[in-house]
Amino acid sequence: MVTTPGDPGCVGFPEDSSKENAMKNVKIGILGIGTVGAGVYELLEKHKKVIGKKSGIDIEIKKIADKAAERRKLLNIPASIFTPDADDVISDPDIRIVVQLIGGTTVSRELMLKAISHKKNIVTANKALLAEHGVEIFKAVVKEEVEFGYEASVGGGIPIIKTIRESLVGNQIDKVIGIVNGTTNFILTKMMREDLSFDEALKIAQELGFAEADPYLDVSGWDACHKITILSSLAFNTPVDMSKVFVEGIEGIHMKDIQYADELGFVPKLLAIAERHDNGVLVRVHPSLVSKENPLAAVSWEDNAIMLYSDFLGKSMYYGKGAGAKPTASAVVGDITDIALKITSKTEYNKNRYSFYQDLQQKDFETSRTKFYFRFSALDRPGILSKIAGILGKNNISIASVIQKETEEEFEHVPLVILTHEALEADTRRAVKEIDGLSEVEGKSIKIRVIEG
Ligand code: HSE
Numbered sequence: 337m338v339t340t341p342g343d344p345g346c347v348g349f350p351e352d353s354s355k356e357n358a359m360k361n362v363k364i365g366i367l368g369i370g371t372v373g374a375g376v377y378e379l380l381e382k383h384k385k386v387i388g389k390k391s392g393i394d395i396e397i398k399k400i401a402d403k404a405a406e407r408r409k410l411l412n413i414p415a416s417i418f419t420p421d422a423d424d425v426i427s428d429p430d431i432r433i434v435v436q437l438i439g440g441t442t443v444s445r446e447l448m449l450k451a452i453s454h455k456k457n458i459v460t461a462n463k464a465l466l467a468e469h470g471v472e473i474f475k476a477v478v479k480e481e482v483e484f485g486y487e488a489s490v491g492g493g494i495p496i497i498k499t500i501r502e503s504l505v506g507n508q509i510d511k512v513i514g515i516v517n518g519t520t521n522f523i524l525t526k527m528m529r530e531d532l533s534f535d536e537a538l539k540i541a542q543e544l545g546f547a548e549a550d551p552y553l554d555v556s557g558w559d560a561c562h563k564i565t566i567l568s569s570l571a572f573n574t575p576v577d578m579s580k581v582f583v584e585g586i587e588g589i590h591m592k593d594i595q596y597a598d599e600l601g602f603v604p605k606l607l608a609i610a611e612r613h614d615n616g617v618l619v620r621v622h623p624s625l626v627s628k629e630n631p632l633a634a635v636s637w638e639d640n641a642i643m644l645y646s647d648f649l650g651k652s653m654y655y656g657k658g659a660g661a662k663p664t665a666s667a668v669v670g671d672i673t674d675i676a677l678k679i680t681s682k683t684e685y686n687k688n689r690y691s692f693y694q695d696l697q698q699k700d701f702e703t704s705r706t707k708f709y710f711r712f713s714a715l716d717r718p719g720i721l722s723k724i725a726g727i728l729g730k731n732n733i734s735i736a737s738v739i740q741k742e743t744e745e746e747f748e749h750v751p752l753v754i755l756t757h758e759a760l761e762a763d764t765r766r767a768v769k770e771i772d773g774l775s776e777v778e779g780k781s782i783k784i785r786v787i788e789g
Contacts, residue, residue, distance in 0.1 A: 359388055362676040363398040365425030365456075367447060368438035369407045371545075372461050372488070373400070375665030376435065377411055387669070393676040395669075401425045426451045433675055435668060436460040439549070441468050452476045457679060459671040461488035461664055464553075467562035467578045470569065474690045481685040483678055485671025490563040491516060491640045493663030494656040495670065500570050500644070501689070507646035509571040512610045513787070516563040518638035518659040519547040519554035520586050520606040524623075525636045528594050528604065534587065546638050546659040556585035557621040560608040567642070568610030568619050574696040576610075576619055582701035584622040593711060593782055596741065596753055597625045602709070603633040607787065616697035618704055625709050627788040702762040707736070707786035710756070710768070713749040715776040716740075721752065724771055731767040733759040749778045755786065 366373055380387075380395060388394050400413060401422045408418045425431060426447065434456040438444040444465050451458060453476070460466070466473065466489050477484045487497045491514070500509065515521050519541045526537035538555065541547050553559045561583045569576040586606050594604050602625035610619045626633045631653055635641040640658025645651055657663035714720045725735060734757040741751040756764075768781050 359392055359394045360676070360680040361394045361396055362432055362672075362680060363396045363428075363430045364433040364435055364672060365399040365401070365428060365431040366397060366435045366437060367401050367422050367425055367451075368436070369400050369402040369404075369411065369413070370437065370439070371661045372664045372668065373402070373435075373437045374407075374411050375661030376437070376668050377413065379662070379665045379669050383669075387673060391673050391677060393673055393680065395672055395676060398431050399425045399428060422447050426454050426456065431456065432679060433457045433459060433672055435672065436462065437668075438462070439464070441465045445469055445473075448473060449476055452480050452482055455480055455482055457483040457485075457675050459485040459488075459668055459675065461486075461668060463489040463559070463562040463566060467565040470566065471575050477690045478687045481687070483675040484690055485668075485675055486566070487671050488664045488667035490566050491642055491654070492518070492656070492658040492660060493666040494640060494642065494654050494658065495667065496567065496642050496654050497570060498670070498674075499654060500567070504644070504646055504649060507648045508612075509644055509646045510612045511645035512564070512567050512571050512608075512642065513632065513645075514560075514564060514567065514608045514640070514642040515605055515632060515635050516567075516608050516640055516642065516658060517554055517557075517560040517606055518640060518657075519551065520557075520560070521635065521640070522546070522638040523555070524586060524589070524594070524604045524606065527589070527591060528598065531591065533591065534589065541638075544638070555587055557583040557606060558585075560606060560621045564608035564610055564619055564621060567608075568617060569692070571610065571644070572612055572617050572694075572696060574617065574692050574694050576617065577698055580619070580698045582620040582622065582704075586623050588782075589623050589784075590782065592751070593709070593784065596711070596739075596751075597709065597784075600625075600709075600739075600753075600755070601628050602626060602786065603628060604784070605632060605635070607632070612696075613699060616699040618699040618701065620701055620704060623784055625784050625786045627786075630787065630789055632787075702760075702765070704761045705758050706761070707758055707788065708733070708754075708756045708764055709782075709784045709786050710754045711782040712752045712754070712771060713778040713781075714752045714774075715748060715778075716750045717776065720776050723774065723776070724752065724754075727767050727770050728754070728756070731759075731763040731770075733757075733763055733767055 434451040523537040565578040607624040641655040643653045736755045739753045
């Protein structure tokens with residue numbers, strides 16, 4: 337065995353100069369050099385040689401297109417590879433992979449479809465675009481027989497797409513539960529650990545830079561919806577219609593419920609959940625109280641985690657940084673290298689990679705069953721609890737425990753916290769409506785879904 341001092345890429349292998357000659361050059365173009373684009377540029381500058389040694393691929397950035405010329409100077413990008421015009425990238429015959437890092441769903445869609453029609457292989461991080469237009473994009477990808485990488489669209493740097501598609505190909509996946517939005521996870525962690533209000537915690541999350549440009553997408557649950565739409569369609573191999581996903585954000589989560597949940601052994605999380613049922617799939621995003629026993633409860637701050645339930649592997653969890661320039665760039669460069677390896681080897685195009693073999697029905701959220709946490713603000717008088725319990729019972733909701741919280745001040749109404757056994761979503765909606773109509777109950781009741789296990 338010969339080792340090459342100072343060259344860790346070759347340790348343990350005979351020195352072979354022909355290896356250098358075997359390196360395959362693949363030219364790429366980048367559309368959009370914002371936060372993620374800058375991360376990709378930095379990563380390739382830093383690790384290009386090592387990637388070459390590990391994969392045999394020499395990734396060369398031939399062109400970068402962005403309208404904001406000041407980004408070039410800021411990131412020290414040579415003027416020779418910078419252009420304000422995306423068409424310079426798309427129509428360049430030498431460029432084989434277009435790294436599409438433009439946000440939104442309008443211009444980015446047009447450019448992506450145009451690049452595909454020019455037979456460019458694509459890598460993207462744009463989750464909103466894929467969630468909304470995935471079916472159209474995959475059709476175009478298969479038609480033009482190009483490769484498509486979207487690892488960075490879900491879970492930042494966590495290699496979840498490759499894991500589902502390749503490593504778990506021998507499994508039937510039955511359930512996906514993810515904490516896939518770093519901003520909301522940060523906000524809920526901050527509120528719980530530091531007794532901050534929602535607004536205070538959101539402000540800090542924005543300052544730290546992992547919130548979307550429009551933080552509404554984060555707090556309303558839509559960013560998580562984009563991600564679970566992508567994940568569930570891959571996990572269940574079926575088109576998933578984003579408009580049929582139930583979405584509830586964290587705006588309505590009160591400090592009081594976080595404190596009560598903590599006492600009861602739960603942690604608040606915004607969960608994105610997709611389940612396979614006998615007759616379809618059910619996909620939803622909502623705040624949940626997660627039992628402290630569940631590993632997802634330990635996923636704090638801006639971290640992401642995805643738990644998969646599959647028939648042969650069983651339960652598995654994938655954890656890491658779900659946002660930010662560096663983790664996202666890590667996923668993008670993984671995809672670039674993967675695609676470069678495919679297109680430089682003599683393998684036949686595999687359209688199964690980008691097609692769905694079934695079209696499962698998407699079930700109505702009203703049919704979903706889970707445990708619930710309710711908080712009612714009720715008059716502290718004899719008979720009120722039995723009235724509320726009666727309405728729950730009439731609607732098939734079985735109570736697991738009841739706690740009347742004492743308040744420090746003398747209020748007429750007191751918080752009544754009820755945990756239930758599993759109940760049907762539609763039943764709880766009806767029950768809460770009736771309870772909220774009682775003259776002894778003040779304001780709108782709080783209902784949070786509970787996840788144990
Ligand atoms: N705003 C997203 C998040 C960024 O907070 O997770 C990555 O998609």
